[in-house]
Amino acid sequence: IKVVIFTNPYHRVLIDSFDNSEVNSFETMLKNNSSEFNFNVYSLQEKYADLNIWREYLHIAIQPEGKIFSDDILQIILKEIEE
Helix, strand or coil: CCCCEECCCCCHHHHHHCCHHHHHHHHHHHHHHHHHHCCCEECCCCCCCCCCCEEECCEECCCCCCHHHHHHHHHHHHHHHHC
């Protein structure tokens, strides 16, 4: 079974509220596990932060602009299937 890990996207307001040490710790944990268990991690937490696709700070919902997230997840899955 192929494991695919991606981080949730967040609105800029939430990203700015995160403690940097906690973010760094989380990213280090992902990197270490990725190396140890041989899976890819796709970091999406800031990719859409400044786009006008947010219904509220936790939900990408504005259509059709919000479809970018679904399309990116589809591309990740297709890439992983091909490998």
